[in-house]
Amino acid sequence: MNMTLRWYGPDADPIPLKYIRQIPGVSGIMGLLDKPAGEDWPETEFSALQSKVNEAGLRLEVVESVNVHEDIKLGLPSRDKYIANYISTVRMLARHGVKVIIYNFMPVLDWLRTDLARRIPEDGSCSMYYDEADLEGLGPLELARRNREGSGGFSLSGWEPERMAQLEKTLKQYEGMTADGLRQNYRYFLDAVIPVCEECGVRMACHPDDPAWPIFGLPRIAHSSEDFDRIVALRFSPANALCLCTGSLGSDPKNDLPAIIRRFGHMDRIAAVHVRNVKFLGPRRFRESAHLSKDGSFDMYEIMRAVHEACPDVWIRPDHGRMIWDEKGRPGYGLFDRALGAEYLLGLWEALEKA
Numbered sequence: 001m002n003m004t005l006r007w008y009g010p011d012a013d014p015i016p017l018k019y020i021r022q023i024p025g026v027s028g029i030m031g032l033l034d035k036p037a038g039e040d041w042p043e044t045e046f047s048a049l050q051s052k053v054n055e056a057g058l059r060l061e062v063v064e065s066v067n068v069h070e071d072i073k074l075g076l077p078s079r080d081k082y083i084a085n086y087i088s089t090v091r092m093l094a095r096h097g098v099k100v101i102i103y104n105f106m107p108v109l110d111w112l113r114t115d116l117a118r119r120i121p122e123d124g125s126c127s128m129y130y131d132e133a134d135l136e137g138l139g140p141l142e143l144a145r146r147n148r149e150g151s152g153g154f155s156l157s158g159w160e161p162e163r164m165a166q167l168e169k170t171l172k173q174y175e176g177m178t179a180d181g182l183r184q185n186y187r188y189f190l191d192a193v194i195p196v197c198e199e200c201g202v203r204m205a206c207h208p209d210d211p212a213w214p215i216f217g218l219p220r221i222a223h224s225s226e227d228f229d230r231i232v233a234l235r236f237s238p239a240n241a242l243c244l245c246t247g248s249l250g251s252d253p254k255n256d257l258p259a260i261i262r263r264f265g266h267m268d269r270i271a272a273v274h275v276r277n278v279k280f281l282g283p284r285r286f287r288e289s290a291h292l293s294k295d296g297s298f299d300m301y302e303i304m305r306a307v308h309e310a311c312p313d314v315w316i317r318p319d320h321g322r323m324i325w326d327e328k329g330r331p332g333y334g335l336f337d338r339a340l341g342a343e344y345l346l347g348l349w350e351a352l353e354k355a
């Protein structure tokens, strides 16, 4: 298991790499370039990023948010140009020793919360919160505006301004799109990209829908064990893998996280794991909690035991944390609570190793 932390880059992330290096047991970051979906990532920029990370004594072997252009998801004729760019980026990342690329195939909207800084009454910390009832009467445009205001000035990954500017038009284009239609377009993408990944030794890791159900009437196809079965079958290859994100997938209590980890881990289809805990407050209402089992609704020991059994060599990171100790930062991506999360997960791991 390789413990890492997500890091947004020298200009976009307020956390210095040396702080991350000082978290015991953290060996690398999951990093990214902040580029609009569909753009071929410039090699010089990536290589500069990687050098910075390496100079800090950390590795950059997992890249997140190589976003898939909407035209690919929509199956438009222009998709081939964007797929060619994607392939070029895959090859470039492979040349720099990247092993896993995390992406998602969610139409239009990425992850979704209705409050980015909800006060937790018990301890006064803040965390991200979701209540489906708060979406009532609220369109995606209004939600995007709220997110912008609540983000503390940071551009939120998945909610980039240039993406939101196109929102109305994109939503129209999806009218009539079914889950099967979206899957067909997904297959077309994988048929082009996966052979390249096989050739250059990189694995694609599909991140689940967050939350784990369709929103605003848009089809979503990655939020259950059955969905993952279909994704894996779209192109049968170890390079067509998953990023098992417990907080996203687990937002639906029907998803048995340890069972899903075992199922796809034993198939060698889990290339990365995001671990966080969620506290259920009612139907389709939850907040993100500290990583500790007793603070949320998941049994983190059972989750880590499943990882230990089924995919022990995986790259892993604590996912969103709370804002604690008056830290100011990106919603979900402060240093303190994620560092606590990493230590807790590493503690569980050591116990599993020695048991």
Ligand SMILES: [Mn+2]
Binding pocket: 207, 245, 248, 274, 319
């Ligand atoms: Mn995640």
